Amino acid sequence: MGTGASVGENLPKDKKTGTNLREPEEEDVNVPDIPRDDIYPSPHPSLIKKNDIYQSWKYRDVVNHVIKAPPRLQRSFDDLIAYLAHPFRHEMQKLRAIFVWVCTQHIDGMSFKGFTDNMTTQDHAVTPLGYFKLIKYKRASYATFLALLCRKAGIKCVVIKGISKSMGYNVGDKDLSKLRTKWNAVYIKDSWRLIHPLWACKSVIGKADYTSWTAFSENEEETVEGWTVQKINDFFFLTDPLDFIHFCFPDDPGWQLLANQFTLNRYIQLPFVQEAYFRMGFRLLTQHSCILKSMNGQIEVVIRIPEKEKVQMNFELLYSKKNVTNIEGDRYKLDRFVIMSNDGKRYSFLVRFPHEGIYKFSVFGGGLRHSVIPWLADFQLKCDKTRLNAQPIPVAPWIGFGVTYAFDDCGLANPTERNGVLYMKVFHDTVLSFDVTRPIQIEMKLKHNTLKQRELEHRITWKKSPSRFDVFVKIPQAGDYVIRIFIRDKGSRGKYRNCINYLITTDEPIYKTRKGYEDAAERNLRNTVKDVTSQRDINRLKDTIIKFKKAGLDDKGEYTKASVRLELLEVKQGLLDGINARNKALLIKSIQNAKDGGYSKKLAKLIQQAEETLEEIQKLGLHPIPNINKKIISELVSYKIPHQIVYDMSYATFILLGEKEENIKEWDYMKGLMKKTGRDNIMNRFKNFRLDDVPTREIGIAQKLVVDYHESQIRQISIGATSLFNWLIEILQVKNVGSPTERSNNIGYPR
Numbered sequence: 024m025g026t027g028a029s030v031g032e033n034l035p036k037d038k039k040t041g042t043n044l045r046e047p048e049e050e051d052v053n054v055p056d057i058p059r060d061d062i063y064p065s066p067h068p069s070l071i072k073k074n075d076i077y078q079s080w081k082y083r084d085v086v087n088h089v090i091k092a093p094p095r096l097q098r099s100f101d102d103l104i105a106y107l108a109h110p111f112r113h114e115m116q117k118l119r120a121i122f123v124w125v126c127t128q129h130i131d132g133m134s135f136k137g138f139t140d141n142m143t144t145q146d147h148a149v150t151p152l153g154y155f156k157l158i159k160y161k162r163a164s165y166a167t168f169l170a171l172l173c174r175k176a177g178i179k180c181v182v183i184k185g186i187s188k189s190m191g192y193n194v195g196d197k198d199l200s201k202l203r204t205k206w207n208a209v210y211i212k213d214s215w216r217l218i219h220p221l222w223a224c225k226s227v228i229g230k231a232d233y234t235s236w237t238a239f240s241e242n243e244e245e246t247v248e249g250w251t252v253q254k255i256n257d258f259f260f261l262t263d264p265l266d267f268i269h270f271c272f273p274d275d276p277g278w279q280l281l282a283n284q285f286t287l288n289r290y291i292q293l294p295f296v297q298e299a300y301f302r303m304g305f306r307l308l309t310q311h312s313c314i315l316k317s318m319n320g321q322i323e324v325v326i327r328i329p330e331k332e333k334v335q336m337n338f339e340l341l342y343s344k345k346n347v348t349n350i351e352g353d354r355y356k357l358d359r360f361v362i363m364s365n366d367g368k369r370y371s372f373l374v375r376f377p378h379e380g381i382y383k384f385s386v387f388g389g390g391l392r393h394s395v396i397p398w399l400a401d402f403q404l405k406c407d408k409t410r411l412n413a414q415p416i417p418v419a420p421w422i423g424f425g426v427t428y429a430f431d432d433c434g435l436a437n438p439t440e441r442n443g444v445l446y447m448k449v450f451h452d453t454v455l456s457f458d459v460t461r462p463i464q465i466e467m468k469l470k471h472n473t474l475k476q477r478e479l480e481h482r483i484t485w486k487k488s489p490s491r492f493d494v495f496v497k498i499p500q501a502g503d504y505v506i507r508i509f510i511r512d513k514g515s516r517g518k519y520r521n522c523i524n525y526l527i528t529t530d531e532p533i534y535k536t537r538k539g540y541e542d543a544a545e546r547n548l549r550n551t552v553k554d555v556t557s558q559r560d561i562n563r564l565k566d567t568i569i570k571f572k573k574a575g576l577d578d579k580g581e582y583t584k585a586s587v588r589l590e591l592l593e594v595k596q597g598l599l600d601g602i603n604a605r606n607k608a609l610l611i612k613s614i615q616n617a618k619d620g621g622y623s624k625k626l627a628k629l630i631q632q633a634e635e636t637l638e639e640i641q642k643l644g645l646h647p648i649p650n651i652n653k654k655i656i657s658e659l660v661s662y663k664i665p666h667q668i669v670y671d672m673s674y675a676t677f678i679l680l681g682e683k684e685e686n687i688k689e690w691d692y693m694k695g696l697m698k699k700t701g702r703d704n705i706m707n708r709f710k711n712f713r714l715d716d717v718p719t720r721e722i723g724i725a726q727k728l729v730v731d732y733h734e735s736q737i738r739q740i741s742i743g744a745t746s747l748f749n750w751l752i753e754i755l756q757v758k759n760v761g762s763p764t765e766r767s768n769n770i771g772y773p774r
Contacts, residue, residue: 568582
């Protein structure tokens with residue numbers, strides 16, 4: 024750091040331009056990650072989400088001020104900060120001004136007149152323009168530049184180093200050691216917030232690597248080169264930590280700013296989702312991993328779509344040229360091995376693999392206004408064994424199967440089947456019914472891979488009245504059939520448009536070989552799911568959902584409702600447990616889960632109570648309350664002669680609660696304390712407990728009693744002792760080391 028070398032030395036020519044959106048690992052400027060001469064708060068999770076503290080429209084006046092900034096400000100840090108920060112009172116306004124100014128500086132097109140290659144790094148770093156030249160030539164970073172500006176404006180800002188899933192990352196990669204990057208955390212509104220200034224300023228478009236992946240065997244190897252565009256990407260400004268962890272993993276875990284920190288392995292396994300996924304409110308409902316393994320030659324990816332906006336979705340399936348065998352002679356495109364269906368609330372992508380190997384599956388989704396559908400996520404799919412005689416579907420419609428955006432305002436409504444995939448037996452009848460909302464003309468098409476059109480003509484019939492449209496289907500043999508319905512307004516000479524499609528298949532669902540009908544036990548299971556969904560029994564609901572999934576029953580809305588209900592109950596229970604136990608870590612986690620799950624309105628009062636409890640804990644230094652109830656107390660007092668562990672945990676607890684040593688040496692005395700009722704009952708004593716009131720000697724006695732024990736061993740002896748143990752190590756901040764040692768009988772343990 025901070026060398027006197029000239030800027031032009033040792034600089035490869037191809038680094039002057041290009042699409043490498045990674046910060047340099049080593050810099051020549053001397054900007055410390057954290058200033059040594061300032062006191063910075065330690066990193067800690069925040070309960071406040073980005074949307075709670077920042078809305079872009081509130082800062083239009085700031086943006087208008089910034090875009091009027093004269094070019095001369097690039098020549099002086101003092102003049103620049105005076106212009107950007109001094110007109111504004113609030114730190115958020117100052118931060119926004121600095122951020123927008125940095126993002127609107129077109130470094131690649133700048134003229135650095137007056138700055139020669141013979142000038143040293145220090146000569147460049149004394150002005151914003153010189154610093155920009157260092158950034159352009161990879162001798163400095165956006166992260167250190169933003170930190171420098173923020174600190175000059177009086178805003179606390181740190182530089183964070185780590186790895187990222189950025190350019191050069193291929194979904195499923197496990198070695199990310201070369202994908203280094205830097206970003207910032209700023210202390211704003213009493214909490215640390217994350218910013219990735221490089222990614223907020225620039226992005227690469229049009230870049231695709233087909234050297235390792237291809238859609239079908241005829242493709243030649245190619246790499247589509249991209250180009251860097253300058254734009255402001257607000258997603259990477261004050262990004263919520265739970266979203267940011269999908270992109271970057273800091274060297275210091277504390278800067279994840281999460282209550283439940285991720286390990287490196289868990290980060291690597293996270294789905295490779297993009298900013299549009301978070302920005303628009305999509306949500307992955309199936310396995311939360313970027314690497315998925317097939318079951319019975321299939322993999323299903325299910326994504327819940329935003330409620331407030333109509334969306335369109337699509338996909339791309341590519342195979343690995345190194346890891347897929349016997350595909351050279353395949354005449355089908357891979358998109359016909361993916362069944363994309365929608366029931367109005369979620370999209371399902373069911374992949375049936377034609378060959379064993381490794382595939383890359385990309386999902387795209389966005390509003391109808393998008394001419395190019397945004398990229399949402401990539402997954403690596405692994406197929407160890409294909410299905411017998413795996414065949415493509417007859418046709419892969421652009422809009423997919425089921426109720427999609429194309430069904431809106433088409434003249435049909437209220438379909439009896441919203442899901443686009445129907446399972447049935449050969450020669451069994453299927454009826455599809457719709458309401459007709461206006462005069463329309465209808466065309467129908469039924470397609471099969473091998474059966475000709477004349478063989479299918481009598482297998483699909485329909486009946487239409489002014490208010491109703493019914494379709495009758497009877498399939499002649501096993502396989503997949505596609506029904507496509509086209510409409511146009513009555514009297515129109517325009518083209519028919521495809522409004523809805525169904526895939527009828529005799530193939531079994533992904534989880535179980537179906538019989539084609541439901542027996543009594545399965546019908547009872549479906550009814551049970553409906554019943555328990557309206558109740559509050561979390562364990563029963565969870566068990567029923569697992570049984571429903573294992574049974575392979577088609578989801579007609581019961582499974583989705585039950586899953587949503589279970590999530591709500593678990594979030595609610597987490598909040599209640601955190602409040603009752605006065606557990607800081609659990610409160611932070613539960614509040615975060617409630618807000619991330621979209622329950623801010625539904626559980627508003629409970630979230631508020633949890634936040635107030637957390638604030639009270641932090642302000643007053645309150646301690647957690649052990650997980651003890653009447654049943655646990657009954658277990659403890661039932662021992663006539665307790666196990667050594669039970670005795671030690673009880674002794675340590677009561678010595679902290681203020682009992683005298685000579686009294687609690689007797690087990691019967693401690694049992695009497697546990698049985699007390701009224702104001703002196705043990706729960707009230709826990710609620711009023713303050714560690715600051717306990718003498719140092721008694722704290723030392725308690726620590727010696729718990730330090731050699733481990734929760735797993737205590738749990739085998741007593742649930743009550745486990746509750747006391749967990750409370751003790753939380754209060755005493757004991758770092759438990761594992762196996763217990765033999766303890767001498769020096770505290771009056773009764774024999």
